[in-house]
Amino acid sequence: MGNGTQLGRVRGLGAGGGAVVHHWWLQRVTAVGSLILVLWFVFSLVRLPSLDYASAVMWVRQPIVAVPLMLLIVSVFWHFRLGVQVMLEDYLHGSKRVIAMLALNFYTCALAALALFSVLKVALSAAAG
Amino acid sequence: MASRPTVQPARPLSPHLTIWKWRVHMAVSIVHRVTGHALAFGAVLIFAWWLAALASGPAYYRFFLDIVLSPFGALVGIGLTWAMFQHMGSGIRHFIMDAGEGYDLVTSRRMAQATFAFSILATAGLWAWILAGGY
Numbered sequence: 703m704g705n706g707t708q709l710g711r712v713r714g715l716g717a718g719g720g721a722v723v724h725h726w727w728l729q730r731v732t733a734v735g736s737l738i739l740v741l742w743f744v745f746s747l748v749r750l751p752s753l754d755y756a757s758a759v760m761w762v763r764q765p766i767v768a769v770p771l772m773l774l775i776v777s778v779f780w781h782f783r784l785g786v787q788v789m790l791e792d793y794l795h796g797s798k799r800v801i802a803m804l805a806l807n808f809y810t811c812a813l814a815a816l817a818l819f820s821v822l823k824v825a826l827s828a829a830a831g
Numbered sequence: 832m833a834s835r836p837t838v839q840p841a842r843p844l845s846p847h848l849t850i851w852k853w854r855v856h857m858a859v860s861i862v863h864r865v866t867g868h869a870l871a872f873g874a875v876l877i878f879a880w881w882l883a884a885l886a887s888g889p890a891y892y893r894f895f896l897d898i899v900l901s902p903f904g905a906l907v908g909i910g911l912t913w914a915m916f917q918h919m920g921s922g923i924r925h926f927i928m929d930a931g932e933g934y935d936l937v938t939s940r941r942m943a944q945a946t947f948a949f950s951i952l953a954t955a956g957l958w959a960w961i962l963a964g965g966y
Binding site: 730733737740744748753754755758759762778779782785786789795813814816817819820821823824 | 839864867868870871875876878879882883885886889892893896900915919922923925926929957960961964
């Protein structure tokens with residue numbers, strides 16, 4: 703990039719200068735990730751013999767469960783963060799939009815951190831639970 | 832941005848929900864957004880709460896299960912399950928339309944109807960399975 707004509711350098715980037723395309727593309731990437739991981743999660747959950755504490759901990763503790771679970775958290779949280787942003791941009795303007803976007807980012811990051819930490823704590827704690 | 836006047840002049844807006852005749856394509860698009868937000872602020876919150884409860888130990892987890900497995904919890908669960916399958920169905924419709932397919936009137940209408948049929952059947956099927964399993 704950078705050696706073409708002025709038109710060539712901006713073509714395909716739109717008014718957002720590439721950020722919009724990036725947003726659109728990430729929403730699709732996380733949509734595919736979430737589709738696969740959520741289907742896995744729902745069908746795994748309903749096939750568990752029980753949802754009680756011991757069964758749930760035993761399930762989450764396996765690497766084959768803990769890792770997809772953390773991938774699911776990243777994919778789903780990223781996806782909804784992008785989706786809610788579009789709604790805020792449609793309906794809010796000026797300082798209201800800035801405040802709402804801040805709140806959205808805090809909500810997403812706080813909840814994602816809580817979810818990721820919880821998976822790690824269950825997965826990495828000693829088996830004596 | 833900084834010099835924007837505090838009171839903006841009334842500008843003409845493009846026609847919104849109130850002016851169009853309701854059709855299934857329009858409904859599926861609106862429902863896609865509504866279910867997405869129900870999932871973002873409902874299902875995601877319960878999901879994170881479930882993980883945090885699991886990490887907090889058996890006593891708190893029991894408290895969590897009592898709420899989630901109550902009749903009210905099951906009702907919310909059924910609603911969010913439908914929202915998930917509906918968002919999933921209309922999301923797959925988005926993929927197809929992103930690829931440039933399904934824009935002719937008949938196909939577009941059938942795909943929109945199919946998302947609702949899919950979400951209702953999948954929700955009924957999943958919950959029949961859960962309730963028959965005797966959680």
